[in-house]
Amino acid sequence: MTSTTLTNIDLESRVHAAHPDQLRLWLRLLTCTQLIEKRVRLGLRLEFDTTLPRFDLMAQLEKSPSGLKMVDLSKRLMVSGGNITAITDQLVSEGWVQRVDVEGDRRSWKIQLTKAGKTYFNQMAKAHEIWILESFEGLSKKEIQTLHKLLAQVKHTALQQLIGPDTSTLTEAL
Amino acid sequence: MTSTTLTNIDLESRVHAAHPDQLRLWLRLLTCTQLIEKRVRLGLRLEFDTTLPRFDLMAQLEKSPSGLKMVDLSKRLMVSGGNITAITDQLVSEGWVQRVDVEGDRRSWKIQLTKAGKTYFNQMAKAHEIWILESFEGLSKKEIQTLHKLLAQVKHTALQQLIGPDTSTLTEAL
DNA sequence: TATTGTTATACTCTATAACTATA
């Protein structure tokens, strides 16, 4: 018989019997996220010739039709301003987003999806939704709700741990 | 009042009310993982001047005291062979791991932690464990078990979706 | 022929810091 089964060939093989349940949970959480993320990245690259950060930025814009400032995008995507400039430049050159003047503050832009960008994003979002549905198809509706609820608590705690109990922004904390 | 609360300034603001529960679950899963991962990366950088991929590679070696071949590391860490060579080279130059000849196959090495590497890794692992315990301290023991169990199903399904039902390795599928 | 590992290359994402323009 072979020395390792497929399910052992991943990060979880790191866990020792002596390690606490929290560590096992973290590695399982990480494995799940990485598997789904790899699937999404693969699909975005093969079917749409794009990347996850670009998709994420467009998803933020789709959610805010009036547009978002660079600094808003920086906070929401939890990356530095220079990154936002770089990714935005790419998307502008490809025609998917546009910079629009902000009335009353000549330092800022509103970044918006173009009409072509909306169409393009909607196509990606449909495919994305299918990949995600497939990734969770082993769970019942109730299990999905339970998971969602438990992860709410994790999110709350992890956020506190990362940024502390004050009101500073995420990017400032990093 | 401010337009956004802190908990809205993240990826989950992408979700629309019309989107299915699975999509909400995925974004929450991603947010949780990213928050904890940022905390771990920050700690590894500030306290140990190292990175997560390097830590992960050493963790694999610590789990396999007899050593692992490059190809094993490639599969377990789900990255290409060239990356393993690069990261291993760094760790060798820093004295934390060593390449050891494999009897009977002159193409391969066994990569092992050095004595100094074991000491160094154990220090990191202690700190890592604390960061993880803190990240999940909002959950009861039972909730941790429930989460772990539900994520087992997610892992299984996501793995099938990513690589298909056959027996090929992860890296081959990517 | 297939496998193991290395090398060369290029690309994406990332942060930091210096800078300009504006508030």
Next chain:
DNA sequence: TATAGTTATAGAGTATAACAATA
């Protein structure tokens, strides 16, 4: 002074492909 955004730079990680050595 502080904020918004850009630019320049450097570094890490990643994949791919060509390659050499060995099985």
